[in-house]
Amino acid sequence: xxxxxxxxxxxxxxxxxxxxxxxxxxxxxxxxxxxxxxxxxxxxxxxxxxxxxxxxxxxxxxxxxxxxxxxxxxxxxxxxxxxxxxxxxxxxxxxxxxxxxxxxxxxxxxxxxxxxxxxxxxxxxxxxxxxxxxxxxxxxx
Amino acid sequence: xxxxxxxxxxxxxxxxxxxxxxxxxxxxxxxxxxxxxxxxxxxxxxxxxxxxxxxxxxxxxxxxxxxxxxxxxxxxxxxxxxxxxxxxxxxxxxxxxxxxxxxxxxxxxxxxxxxxxxxxxxxxxxxxxxxxxxxxxxxxx
Numbered sequence: 001x002x003x004x005x006x007x008x009x010x011x012x013x014x015x016x017x018x019x020x021x022x023x024x025x026x027x028x029x030x031x032x033x034x035x036x037x038x039x040x041x042x043x044x045x046x047x048x049x050x051x052x053x054x055x056x057x058x059x060x061x062x063x064x065x066x067x068x069x070x071x072x073x074x075x076x077x078x079x080x081x082x083x084x085x086x087x088x089x090x091x092x093x094x095x096x097x098x099x100x101x102x103x104x105x106x107x108x109x110x111x112x113x114x115x116x117x118x119x120x121x122x123x124x125x126x127x128x129x130x131x132x133x134x135x136x137x138x139x140x141x
Numbered sequence: 142x143x144x145x146x147x148x149x150x151x152x153x154x155x156x157x158x159x160x161x162x163x164x165x166x167x168x169x170x171x172x173x174x175x176x177x178x179x180x181x182x183x184x185x186x187x188x189x190x191x192x193x194x195x196x197x198x199x200x201x202x203x204x205x206x207x208x209x210x211x212x213x214x215x216x217x218x219x220x221x222x223x224x225x226x227x228x229x230x231x232x233x234x235x236x237x238x239x240x241x242x243x244x245x246x247x248x249x250x251x252x253x254x255x256x257x258x259x260x261x262x263x264x265x266x267x268x269x270x271x272x273x274x275x276x277x278x279x280x281x282x
Contacts, residue, residue, distance in 0.1 A: 113234035
């Protein structure tokens with residue numbers, strides 16, 4: 001299958017990403033999603049391209065778009081949270097569909113300074129904390 | 142300090158990156174380095190820009206260069222190793238100087254499918270295994 005044929009197929013979000021995160025907005029290339037885990041302000045960008053699991057499998061234009069969207073979201077998340085460090089990662093060992101994690105980190109947060117992936121159990125947002133975070137984020141975007 | 146002034150300052154590699162990795166080659170923007178840890182084929186790209194700790198602090202041109210170099214190295218590492226998945230991450234919780242990890246992962250490797258960062262103790266390469274990996278990688282690049 002050529003790259004063009006692949007891009008034109010209908011995009012279907014991986015069911016685990018669907019379950020573990022909620023849609024914030026759709027950017028030029030990606031769905032911007034918030035992970036349902038209040039332990040860290042944790043966003044995920046999912047390029048709406050079918051059958052892609054590595055960044056280098058995207059077309060050069062899509063790679064550039066992904067870079068632009070990743071960095072815009074990372075800068076907004078830094079501004080919205082005042083976090084010490086933004087962690088950006090594309091792992092995909094469990095969920096093969098390409099997705100980029102963008103996470104705000106601070107000294108003393110769960111597993112600091114280690115990585116967040118695979119650590120402990122998700123804790124759901126409560127009392128609209130989620131909406132306040134998203135409001136601030138969208139203003140920063 | 143303006144971005145231009147910052148870029149023109151002499152680049153000095155962080156001493157922990159210097160100690161834990163060795164130089165493979167210098168690309169347009171980045172030093173390509175191999176981590177001294179044979180548990181995973183593990184490369185690091187370090188943009189030769191002083192005082193940068195987040196990708197979004199790079200100029201737009203440098204961001205594009207970093208994307209290009211990251212994806213070229215990731216594709217070459219996949220080809221050279223036949224790995225199931227490439228993990229790409231910019232964390233920087235410990236070493237603030239911006240650096241991008243590019244790691245070849247396979248089912249059953251240490252901490253699979255979890256992340257590599259902060260896991261266990263580095264194991265040095267032996268008997269030239271390092272050189273064989275780099276030879277294959279450079280051919281794939």
